Amino acid sequence: MALAEKQAKGRVSPPFPRWMRTTATTLASVAFTMLGLLFITFIIGRVMPIDPVLAVVGERASQETYDAAYEAMGLDKPLLVQFGYYIWDVLHGDFGDSLLTARPVSEDIARVFPATFELATLGTLIGIFAGVPLGVMAAVHRGSWIDQIARVVALVGYSMPVFWMGLMGLLVFYGILGWVAGPGRVSIFYEGMVPTVTGMMLVDAALDGNWTVFRDAFSHIILPASILGYYSLAYISRMTRSFMLEQLSAEYITTARVKGMSERAVIWGHAFRNIRVQLITVFALSYANLLEGSVLTEIIFSWPGIGSYITTALLSADMNAVLGGTVVVGLVFILLNIFCDLLYKVLDPRAR
Amino acid sequence: MNLLDVEDLWVRFPTSSGVFDAVRGISFSLGRERLGIVGESGSGKSMTGRAILQLIRPPGRIEAKRIDLQGKPLLNASDKEMRAVRGSRISMVMQDPKFSLNPVMTVGDQIIEAYRLHNKASRRDARARAIEMLEAVSIRNPERVLRAYPHEVSGGMGQRIMIAMMMIPNPQILIADEPTSALDVSVQGQVLGIMNQLVQDRGMGLIFISHDLNLVAEFCDRVLIMYAGRIVEVCEADKLHEAKHPYTQGLLNSLPRLDEPKDRLEALVRDPEWRQQPSVSGLL
Numbered sequence: 141m142a143l144a145e146k147q148a149k150g151r152v153s154p155p156f157p158r159w160m161r162t163t164a165t166t167l168a169s170v171a172f173t174m175l176g177l178l179f180i181t182f183i184i185g186r187v188m189p190i191d192p193v194l195a196v197v198g199e200r201a202s203q204e205t206y207d208a209a210y211e212a213m214g215l216d217k218p219l220l221v222q223f224g225y226y227i228w229d230v231l232h233g234d235f236g237d238s239l240l241t242a243r244p245v246s247e248d249i250a251r252v253f254p255a256t257f258e259l260a261t262l263g264t265l266i267g268i269f270a271g272v273p274l275g276v277m278a279a280v281h282r283g284s285w286i287d288q289i290a291r292v293v294a295l296v297g298y299s300m301p302v303f304w305m306g307l308m309g310l311l312v313f314y315g316i317l318g319w320v321a322g323p324g325r326v327s328i329f330y331e332g333m334v335p336t337v338t339g340m341m342l343v344d345a346a347l348d349g350n351w352t353v354f355r356d357a358f359s360h361i362i363l364p365a366s367i368l369g370y371y372s373l374a375y376i377s378r379m380t381r382s383f384m385l386e387q388l389s390a391e392y393i394t395t396a397r398v399k400g401m402s403e404r405a406v407i408w409g410h411a412f413r414n415i416r417v418q419l420i421t422v423f424a425l426s427y428a429n430l431l432e433g434s435v436l437t438e439i440i441f442s443w444p445g446i447g448s449y450i451t452t453a454l455l456s457a458d459m460n461a462v463l464g465g466t467v468v469v470g471l472v473f474i475l476l477n478i479f480c481d482l483l484y485k486v487l488d489p490r491a492r
Numbered sequence: 493m494n495l496l497d498v499e500d501l502w503v504r505f506p507t508s509s510g511v512f513d514a515v516r517g518i519s520f521s522l523g524r525e526r527l528g529i530v531g532e533s534g535s536g537k538s539m540t541g542r543a544i545l546q547l548i549r550p551p552g553r554i555e556a557k558r559i560d561l562q563g564k565p566l567l568n569a570s571d572k573e574m575r576a577v578r579g580s581r582i583s584m585v586m587q588d589p590k591f592s593l594n595p596v597m598t599v600g601d602q603i604i605e606a607y608r609l610h611n612k613a614s615r616r617d618a619r620a621r622a623i624e625m626l627e628a629v630s631i632r633n634p635e636r637v638l639r640a641y642p643h644e645v646s647g648g649m650g651q652r653i654m655i656a657m658m659m660i661p662n663p664q665i666l667i668a669d670e671p672t673s674a675l676d677v678s679v680q681g682q683v684l685g686i687m688n689q690l691v692q693d694r695g696m697g698l699i700f701i702s703h704d705l706n707l708v709a710e711f712c713d714r715v716l717i718m719y720a721g722r723i724v725e726v727c728e729a730d731k732l733h734e735a736k737h738p739y740t741q742g743l744l745n746s747l748p749r750l751d752e753p754k755d756r757l758e759a760l761v762r763d764p765e766w767r768q769q770p771s772v773s774g775l776l
Binding site for chain 2 (some may be wrong): 390391392394395396397398399400401402403410413414416487488489490
């Protein structure tokens, strides 16, 4: 298109305000990504060498029963039609029934996902609030003992297997010192004492105003959350350090110093402002990683989360549960990405 | 009294293969004048500017017999005392506004911050001062520019914003470190004119660091020519063409001239002797 034409077009005011167009584009991209995700899970469901009919009717069913079930499940229809049914079901929150629990997969997920969500959120918060200052300090005092300590802390986080850390944590803080409660989300005595609203123990207890249960649940969650937090801290602090080093050698930092600003104001008021966008990406990656469910941590701490749910389902060929879980995890990733994109625009004027 | 006296200034960087001296014992004064410092890359001219503000990053070290600001010694000033000097008494404009302005803060926030660091003023008063200052650097629409981000303004405007920001606390000395090297030739003159006007009106001292001999000769009152961390020659700007040192002559001869066209420009031949010659004093 010629430049003059483009300019002429630019002058015509668009039919919808900008925020509406942005929202529409965002929603369209969510829908499209979601469709892609469903397509993949659908294909996986078809190519797996597990007969979905046998899984329902059992191995000893007669041929007639098998055929009836085959037709009832719509497997005689063309693939495209089946895909249509699948999308319809998913949109209605219907992932089929789980073989293992004999309950709708959606109900199972509504039970296990909040547990993971609660643990992952607390873990990520710990990682951010400890990792960012550590990384900033390491960058500012580059090469000093603070930097060395930060390096060792991160190295241990990178290289220590999580199951070992979990076991040692339980042994020391639960077994020997008795500072925290053991595995599980809440002591058996308190189970079912607060009504389930969000599925997150801490939130439900707080909503109910039952601080005894809250304290007990907190005592259960703090150790696994700290261990997961430690792993995010390792990653977050290293990334923060390298982002900060890059900014601290930038010319606008000299400008800030020439103005007569204190070193602290230079670091937090100028340099840190410029790494926020990059940090958001790091936080999101590390949060998403935990939201998938950290299987090993969940197993060690008997934490009924989505990681151990999907793993158990996979090992017993419970495909409805596996695919349902996958769709939910995928959806969480998509939503997290959109949230990050929005934050970029808020924090970086150049991205607007 | 001179605004600034610097005597026997060294800037040293310890490296794995011994200490590297970027500036090797130079002395000069600055009155209420425009002092040019010229030299090639690596001659130590930028380091001199930053050493005055004590902004040499560790492990770099500053050593000197004295650095006096209006007779008061700066050399052993504490961090806090130095912060009170920076911005409010000595300020600096750097090369490229694309890098020297914070990309995620509005122009207004950055100028207001510079003012409020040294003046007790409400945000509103500071804003009013910022608008006046932007008008002083010939920005036509200061209200709009205050709300703009650095990437939304042109290079020439960016540099005028930078000048406004560095002048707003009313310093006595401005160090301009290659202030026009990143700008289009067409706006260089304008930016220099504005800077000159402000410096003259306020009776300030200006240290103008540049590699451009012609520009310095036109713009400054006195010129220090630096080579390898030392001052090899000091002269009045209008007598630059009478310069005696072979390095200065070489620099002048390597420039093309409209009134004396040459087929081939002279290449500068450096004599290793020059490195060893003692630094010429620029003290007044």
